[in-house]
Amino acid sequence: MTRFVESTITFPYKRSLGPVTGAFMTALADKRILGVRNGTDVLVPPMEWDPATGAELAADLVEVGPAGTVESWTWVPEPTEQHPLDRPFAFAFIRLDGAANPLLHALDAGSPAAVSAGMRVAPRWREERIGHITDIACFVPGVRSEVDGTDVGGPGQPVELMDYTAAITYSTPVLAMADHALAATREHRLIGLRCPTCDRVYVGGDRPYCPVDALELGADAEVELPNAGTITNFIVVEPVQYPGQTVTEQFARVFVLLDGTDVVLTYQPVIDLPVGDIHVGVRVSAVWAPRDTPVDTFSGIGRPMGSLLGWTPSGESDVHDPDLVNRIY
Amino acid sequence: MTTGLTTTTARTSTDIAVIGWAQAAISRRTDQTETQMLMTSITDALTPLGLTRSDVDFTCLGSCDYITGQAFSFVANLDAIGAWPPKRDSHVEMDGAWALYEAWLRLHEGDIEIAVVTGSGRTSTGDPSLIYPMEMDPYVLAPLGADLVTFAALQARAVISAGLADEKAMAEVAVRSRGKGSVEELLAGEYVREPLRRHDLPPITDGAVAMVLATGERARQLVERPAYITGFDHRTECHNPAFRRLDDSPSTRIAAREAGLGTGAPIEVAELQASFTHEELLLRHVLELGDEVAVNPSGGALRANPIMATGLARIGYAADHVFAGGTRALAHATSGPCLQQNLICVLEGRS
Ligand SMILES: [Zn+2]
Numbered sequence: 001m002t003r004f005v006e007s008t009i010t011f012p013y014k015r016s017l018g019p020v021t022g023a024f025m026t027a028l029a030d031k032r033i034l035g036v037r038n039g040t041d042v043l044v045p046p047m048e049w050d051p052a053t054g055a056e057l058a059a060d061l062v063e064v065g066p067a068g069t070v071e072s073w074t075w076v077p078e079p080t081e082q083h084p085l086d087r088p089f090a091f092a093f094i095r096l097d098g099a100a101n102p103l104l105h106a107l108d109a110g111s112p113a114a115v116s117a118g119m120r121v122a123p124r125w126r127e128e129r130i131g132h133i134t135d136i137a138c139f140v141p142g143v144r145s146e147v148d149g150t151d152v153g154g155p156g157q158p159v160e161l162m163d164y165t166a167a168i169t170y171s172t173p174v175l176a177m178a179d180h181a182l183a184a185t186r187e188h189r190l191i192g193l194r195c196p197t198c199d200r201v202y203v204g205g206d207r208p209y210c211p212v213d214a215l216e217l218g219a220d221a222e223v224e225l226p227n228a229g230t231i232t233n234f235i236v237v238e239p240v241q242y243p244g245q246t247v248t249e250q251f252a253r254v255f256v257l258l259d260g261t262d263v264v265l266t267y268q269p270v271i272d273l274p275v276g277d278i279h280v281g282v283r284v285s286a287v288w289a290p291r292d293t294p295v296d297t298f299s300g301i302g303r304p305m306g307s308l309l310g311w312t313p314s315g316e317s318d319v320h321d322p323d324l325v326n327r328i329y
Numbered sequence: 330m331t332t333g334l335t336t337t338t339a340r341t342s343t344d345i346a347v348i349g350w351a352q353a354a355i356s357r358r359t360d361q362t363e364t365q366m367l368m369t370s371i372t373d374a375l376t377p378l379g380l381t382r383s384d385v386d387f388t389c390l391g392s393c394d395y396i397t398g399q400a401f402s403f404v405a406n407l408d409a410i411g412a413w414p415p416k417r418d419s420h421v422e423m424d425g426a427w428a429l430y431e432a433w434l435r436l437h438e439g440d441i442e443i444a445v446v447t448g449s450g451r452t453s454t455g456d457p458s459l460i461y462p463m464e465m466d467p468y469v470l471a472p473l474g475a476d477l478v479t480f481a482a483l484q485a486r487a488v489i490s491a492g493l494a495d496e497k498a499m500a501e502v503a504v505r506s507r508g509k510g511s512v513e514e515l516l517a518g519e520y521v522r523e524p525l526r527r528h529d530l531p532p533i534t535d536g537a538v539a540m541v542l543a544t545g546e547r548a549r550q551l552v553e554r555p556a557y558i559t560g561f562d563h564r565t566e567c568h569n570p571a572f573r574r575l576d577d578s579p580s581t582r583i584a585a586r587e588a589g590l591g592t593g594a595p596i597e598v599a600e601l602q603a604s605f606t607h608e609e610l611l612l613r614h615v616l617e618l619g620d621e622v623a624v625n626p627s628g629g630a631l632r633a634n635p636i637m638a639t640g641l642a643r644i645g646y647a648a649d650h651v652f653a654g655g656t657r658a659l660a661h662a663t664s665g666p667c668l669q670q671n672l673i674c675v676l677e678g679r680s
Contacts, residue, residue, distance in 0.1 A: 002360035009398055011463065021468050043572070045469050051567035074482035074522040080458055082474025091479045091522075093571060102571050104475055104483075112523060133469045164472055166463050170398030170455045173360045207364070207408060214368055214382055214411035 003179060008169045012243045015162050020048045020059050022160055025131035027063075029154025031145070033096060033103075033123070033136075035064045041100035065096035067122040067143040072102070075112040082166065084138055090115045094139055106138040114141065128152035131159025177208035177218070185306030186295065188288045190225035192263060193217035201225075201263050205305065225263060227286040229256040229311075230319045232264060232327040234278045252278050255328050256311055264327050267301050269310035280325050281318035284311035344545030345436045346555030347676060349378050350645040355536035355633050358453035363397065366537035367409035367449050374445070374539040378551050382411035385541075386441035388418045389432045391425035391448040392637050395460050406449065417441070424448050425538055425641030426602075426662030426672050432542055433561055442547040448638030449537035457533065457636075465666065466569050478530060480570055480666040482522035485607040487575035489524060493614050496524055499606035503528040506609075506631035531604040536635030538642050556651035556658075556676040560588030563662075563672035570667040578615045581661065581671040585616055588673040590659065596675075598623045598650040598658040600643035604630040608668060612661060626650075640664070644674050651678040 017025055020036065024045050027034045036046030037060040044064055049056055073092040079085055084106040092115070093102035108124065109115045121139040127149040129135035137148050181191045181204035191204030197213040201223060208217045234254040239247045252275050253267040270278065271287045289295055289307040304310060351373035354366045361369075367390070375381060388410045394402050403420045412418060417435075421427045425448020432444035461477040462470070488494045500515040510528065518526040548555040564580035564587075566573055590596070599622050603609035609624065618624060625631075627646040630639045640662025647658035655678060662672040 004360075007398070013467065015467055017468070025468075047572075051569070051572040072483050072486045074479055074486070074525075075520065076479065076522065077520075080456075080474055080476070082459060082462055082476075084473055091473075091475070091483070093483060104470065104571055105473065133472050162468065162472075164467060166459065166471070168395075168398060168455050168459055168463075172398065172451075172454055173362060175362065207405060209364065209368070209408040211408040212411060212413040214371070214409055216365065216368060 002176070003174045004171045005174050006169055006171050008167055010165060010167045010243070013164045015164060017160055017162060018048065020046045020061070022158065023059070023061055025133075025159045025162060028133070028135040029129040029131040029159060031066070031123075031125050031129070031147075032063055033065045034061045035096075035099050036061055038100075042098055043101055044096055044099040044103050062098070064098040065123070066145045067120060068094040068096035068099070068103070068139075070107065070115065070117055070119045070121055071095050072117060073107065073115050075115070084134055089138065092121070092139065094121055105136060108138045108140050122146070124148050125151075129154040131155060132162055175206055175208060177204060178206035180219070181205045182295075182306040185288070185308045186291060188227070188286075188291070188307065190227065190258075190286070190308065192223040192225040192261070193221040194223050196221060201261055203263055203265060225261060226259045228314060229258040229265070229284060230324065231255065231278065231280060231282040231284060231311075232257045232324045233280060236275055236278075250275055254278060254284075254311065256284060257324065257327050264329055266328065269304060271310045271312040273311075273313055279318075281320055283314045283316040283319065285314040287312050343437055343439065344548065344557055345433055346543060346545070346548040346557045347644065347648040348541050348543050348548050348552045348555050349374050350538065350540040350648060352635075352638075352642065352645070353537045353539075355534060355635055357533060357535070359451065359535040361535075363392065363402065363449050363451055363537065364406050364408050366535070367406055367447055367539065370447065370449075370537045370539035371409055371445060374541050378541060380443065380541065380551070385410075385443050385445045386417060387432060387435050387444040388412075388416060389421065389428040389435075389444070389446045390419075391421045391423050391428035391446070391641065392450060393422055395463060396450050396452060396454065396636060398455055410445070423637070423664055424662055425540070425638050426644055426660075426674070427563070427640075427664070429540060429542070429641060429644060429674070430561060430563060430672065433558060436542060436544055439544075442544045444542045445539060446542065446641065447537060447539045448635070448641040450635055450637035451535045452533045452634075452636045453535050470569065477666060478522050478525065481530075481605045481608075482525045483570065484575040484611075484667040485524050485529070485605065488607045488611045491576035493576065494607045494610040498610060499529055500526075502603075502606040502609050503631060506625055506628050508628065525605065529606040531630050531634035532632070534633050534635045536633070536638055538635070538638040538645060540641060540645060552652075554652055554654070554678050556648035556678060558674060559593075559677045560590070560673070560675035562587035563670065565665070565670035568665065568669060570669070573667065575667055576611070578611060578668050578671060581612060581615050581668065581673070584671050584673040585659075588675045590616065590673065590675065594657045594677070596622050596657055596659045597655050598626060598647060599661070600625055600627060600629070600646045600658070601661045602630050602640045602643050602663045604634055604639070606631065608663075611668070616659070616661075640672065644676070647674070647676050651676050654678070
């Protein structure tokens with residue numbers, strides 16, 4: 001049975017809005033909906049370019065709605081976590097009064113029987129608005145807009161950025177060879193795979209392929225790799241802040257050419273080797289977690305691979321070879 | 330003046346042909362990685378032609394990082410192409426049908442003879458209803474979680490209002506495509522998004538498709554009956570369906586005209602990337618396909634829908650018709666909500 005690993009990736013986007021979408025979002029915070037003139041038509045949401053021809057539009061913004069008419073709709077019996085409402089609702093194309101095209105938004109109508117094309121609807125505004133399409137919590141039947149509670153207002157200044165965050169959980173198969181190589185690290189062994197066609201050796205793991213011959217390498221290709229090598233190249237990372245970043249201190253990742261092989265381990269952590277002392281040619285040996293400690297089974301670029309925690313100076317003299325620095329793969 | 334809907338004609342003078350293709354791991358959920366699926370499909374496409382990866386002059390891969398859940402996921406997929414000595418290679422974040430378009434353009438330069446294109450995806454990896462909204466308009470649609478099925482339902486309503494479909498005709502498309510069930514049975518089901526029921530939606534499918542292209546002389550050496558690409562064009566419309574007429578598909582119409590539909594021999598087979606039943610009815614109408622045209626004999630996207638490869642598979646099945654002795658077939662691929670972007674490829678055999 002193949003093991004699947006679940007990982008949730010959050011996508012936190014911060015988007016700049018520009019003059020036209022920015023004005024639209026700013027107006028939403030003020031409980032107003034803007035469109036843009038395109039000849040005799042008014043397009044909602046306002047666009048910077050004519051969607052039919054691509055011609056740039058003068059940013060001639062005009063207020064529409066807030067009430068409108070349902071042109072088309074569909075019922076959402078089971079909302080997802082991304083939807084605006086957590087109870088069944090209609091997604092509707094709503095033609096706001098004065099607009100030439102419909103706006104897609106949620107309509108809180110209770111049941112599909114209560115929705116029909118031609119019905120009049122108006123926005124239900126959030127109590128506190130930030131300049132975002134979800135400042136309209138949803139639309140509701142009727143022609144009077146309402147506030148969902150006490151009107152707290154908006155930011156009181158032009159809105160230039162918006163946040164959008166989605167989180168997706170992925171379930172990805174883990175190859176048997178990846179688990180096998182990981183298990184070997186618990187015994188303080190590094191697995192290599194020798195291609196039967198070209199004789200090149202690769203590190204065993206989640207990419208058990210000879211990319212030159214486009215071959216998958218199995219257990220019969222397995223060889224032992226040494227636990228010692230030489231630093232060929234390195235990078236020093238200055239952590240910058242981004243969502244999810246927990247590291248604050250400068251750190252290094254090194255590339256290690258294993259002794260007697262052509263195998264380079266990439267982006268390896270170092271242990272007891274200060275950033276300032278790292279240089280090409282340093283002899284290193286593997287540092288393993290004690291056999292009984294639990295290890296991180298999630299491997300990834302720059303992370304420890306199972307029980308292989310990183311590399312530490314072996315105390316031998318440096319290797320002086322001008323070609324070493326070129327070995328990063 | 331140039332607008333989004335006018336460019337030069339794309340009818341081709343140099344002979345470029347599809348000479349083989351293969352699919353791998355087409356299933357609801359595979360335990361293979363994308364790299365493994367590609368490895369198998371590329372090998373299976375090349376081997377019957379007596380070719381190896383070293384014969385390939387150019388590769389173009391179509392896949393999607395959002396679906397894989399990994400940045401630069403296509404880099405790992407390169408393990409499947411045998412890129413040493415260094416190869417000319419490209420990638421599109423689109424269905425493999427657009428990878429084919431890029432390879433077709435590249436072969437027109439005339440200095441190379443053989444290209445391999447692929448499309449691959451593991452839709453089962455994540456929840457499509459959460460992934461697709463991320464690809465919608467980032468300001469006004471993605472934050473609402475506006476999903477593909479919602480948009481399809483709104484388009485279905487428009488197509489029904491225009492008299493081009495009804496729920497019964499849609500159920501008939503489902504029964505014919507999947508070769509099972511009865512219309513009465515299907516119409517008794519609940520709505521997923523009114524007016525769409527479960528049977529109107531595509532399945533979730535993992536899989537990869539690889540296709541081999543060759544220029545004229547080489548194609549004729551390698552196979553008895555190459556499927557010559559005689560017309561190829563793709564067009565796009567506004568990204569936000571709220572600005573479009575959903576009961577029409579002008580981008581399909583223009584692409585088809587530029588690809589030579591309406592002139593030359595009649596189309597015998599049309600493989601349409603209609604993921605939803607009403608899309609087939611709309612596309613038949615826009616392409617003016619009569620009853621004499623066999624539409625989606627493969628079962629289409631309603632039978633197997635390996636995202637990022639579904640469109641390329643349409644071109645493969647159309648090529649199969651030519652390989653088997655047919656004269657002219659049309660393939661269609663699409664991308665984006667409510668048939669936003671449409672590609673038409675016309676394939677012909679010669680006696
Ligand atoms: Zn090899």
